[in-house]
C-alpha cells in the first residue's frame with residue numbers, strides 16, 4: 135500500500151498547504167519566519183488595539199480551566215483558562231472572516247475561535263496542534279472535519295515577562311505583541327503532519343497573556 139493511504143487526509147493537507155502558502159507569499163503584509171523546518175508566518179497589526187481590548191473582555195467572560203473545559207487530549211500540561219468566543223458576536227464573526235480571507239480557506243473548515251488567558255505561572259506545554267491519528271480520539275475527530283491543516287493565533291496584549299510562543303524544534307520564540315497574528319502550516323508541503331511544528335506557550339512570569347486561536351480542518355468542521 136502506498137504511504138499516501140496510510141496518512142489520513144494527506145492529499146487534502148497537501149492541497150490546502152499549497153493554496154494557503156501561495157496566498158500568504160503573495161501578500162506583502164505577511165512576514166515568513168526564516169526556517170526550512172516549518173511554514174510559519176506573521177502579520178503585524180492584524181487586529182486594532184480596541185479590537186484586542188474587546189476580545190480580551192470576551193475571553194474573561196468565557197474562560198474556564200482549559201483542561202476541564204476542553205477535554206484537552208493528554209491533559210495536565212495546559213494550565214491556562216480558555217473558552218470558545220460567541221460565534222454570533224459581530225466582532226468575533228468579522229475576525230473569523232478576516233482570518234479565512236487572509237488564508238483563503240473556506241470558513242466551514244474553521245473551528246470556533248477559542249480565546250485563552252494565562253496568569254503568571256500558567257503555560258501550554260510543547261504540543262502539536264495536529265491530531266495523532268493512532269489515538270482513540272481520532273475516531274471522533276476524523277468524522278468532524280478530519281486532520282488540522284493550518285493554525286492562526288493572535289496575540290491580544292503585551293506580556294510583561296514570559297509567555298512567548300516557542301517553536302521548540304525550529305528554535306523560534308515569538309514575543310506577544312498586541313494585534314500580531316501568527317499562522318502556521320501543521321503539515322509538510324507533501325501533506326504529512328509536521329513534527330517540527332511542536333510549540334509551547336511558555337509560562338507567563340509577569341503580567342497576563344491573552345490569545346485567540348482558530349484551527350482549520352481539512353474538511354467541514356463538525
Ligand SMILES: O=C(O)CCC(=O)C(=O)O
Pocket residue numbers: 250258263287297298299300333334335336345347
Ligand atoms: O499561547 C500560545 O502561545 C500557544 C497557544 C497554542 O499553542 C494553541 O492555542 O494551540
Ligand SMILES: [Fe+2]
Pocket residue numbers: 261262263333
Ligand atoms: Fe498549539
